[in-house]
Ligand code: HEM
Ligand code: SF4
């Protein structure tokens with residue numbers, strides 16, 4: 001759980017970094033999503049990211065299987081429930097809801113793959129030419145997809161789930177691999193809170209800013 | 217603090233034996249002194265039940281001073297009741313006020329089956345300790361206490377972990393019914409000392425294996441255990457246990 005979780009955190013860093021290229025349009029009037037398209041093209045045409053992608057699928061798959069098994073096995077360990085529950089007095093609600101938050105993320109991933117990954121790999125995306133090279137115009141696909149209000153809402157909700165999943169998961173993963181030194185735990189906690197806010201916020205800003213036309 | 221008396225409503229879990237299903241029963245108790253301990257209040261109620269020819273409420277207790285770990289009561293949704301860092305037997309009635317309703321349940325975990333009323337079977341903990349909670353020493357005269365140098369910080373951490381009284385509140389409070397805080401205290405206590413070094417790797421592997429066999433859940437670091445532990449065993453011990461387990465799993469010679 002801890003190892004696959006940390007692996008997925010690393011993946012998020014790459015993913016958010018790459019997608020943040022859409023914001024280049026804010027700083028450069030003439031960009032029109034070229035920087036993002038070039039970055040995405042590099043990821044799709046080079047064998048290193050392709051290899052990492054296989055690793056990513058294995059990682060996500062393992063994490064989901066482990067996560068769901070963990071959740072259901074643990075639920076089976078107390079057949080008679082308490083009349084009065086301990087509730088939020090001893091732990092945070094999101095720490096106790098990792099299975100639920102993860103399942104929301106899983107449902108989101110399925111929608112997300114259908115919207116972007118499958119077209120880009122299999123069914124095809126409109127092409128554009130940048131610097132004389134033909135490539136997928138994923139930027140325009142994003143603009144089209146995020147013109148629908150319901151899509152934007154689903155993405156923002158998924159980002160909120162991700163934020164809470166990470167708020168617990170980030171520090172928990174390091175405890176799981178044995179980090180206990182006070183100084184490092186403080187560092188991990190601080191990094192974890194920062195990461196859990198900044199990364200989902202950046203992700204959420206993408207559909208939102210496309211919807212409102214801040215990115216063009 | 218000022219002394220006062222109170223009338224209370226108790227809702228207590230009653231269950232004839234391990235096989236029957238059980239349910240809550242309500243009792244009105246009157247004239248309870250704020251100076252009484254929680255268990256003394258139960259004594260008063262039980263004496264009344266005996267006088268009335270009814271079955272007294274079965275509950276575990278022994279030392280009544282917070283060291284044996286027997287008194288397992290889940291009071292108003294919290295193992296060992298509302299106070300921090302105390303056992304049920306150390307809880308006093310001044311924690312409550314006149315007219316309160318108090319719900320008392322046994323520890324709930326499949327690994328701790330109810331024997332009767334508020335008593336649960338915690339022998340799973342004994343078997344976990346048997347699996348690895350020992351050290352190898354030479355027989356003969358006891359070694360002089362100062363003969364083995366131990367770093368102060370390690371001695372302190374080990375001592376803090378050794379304070380665990382095996383009460384099981386951590387399991388009762390955990391949404392996963394995980395025993396990791398208990399096992400981490402037992403493993404840390406010995407792993408931090410030179411005396412624990414010979415069995416350092418097999419101990420952690422054997423105790424975890426026994427823990428899983430007993431049917432406790434898996435830890436997800438929610439921290440509910442630390443919040444109820446009467447001995448304030450730190451969650452850091454669980455991280456140490458995870459580290460010990462990983463290293464042992466990767467390097468043990470079998
Ligand atoms: C980008 C996606 C995801 C990231 C970055 C992520 C990250 C993490 C991290 C870091 C942990 C903590 C591991 C530990 O404590 O050892 C964790 C735990 C968990 N995750 Fe995820 N996860 C993601 C997606 C999912 C999905 C799709 C599911 C489920 C279907 C899921 C279910 C769980 C569960 C049940 C736990 C266990 C709770 C715990 O150990 O505290 N996660 N995740
Ligand atoms: S760790 Fe704390 S709560 Fe758990 S058995 Fe030991 S003393 Fe009781």
Ligand code: FES
Nearest residue numbers: 280284285287305
């Ligand atoms: S009766 Fe011994 S700890 Fe409470």
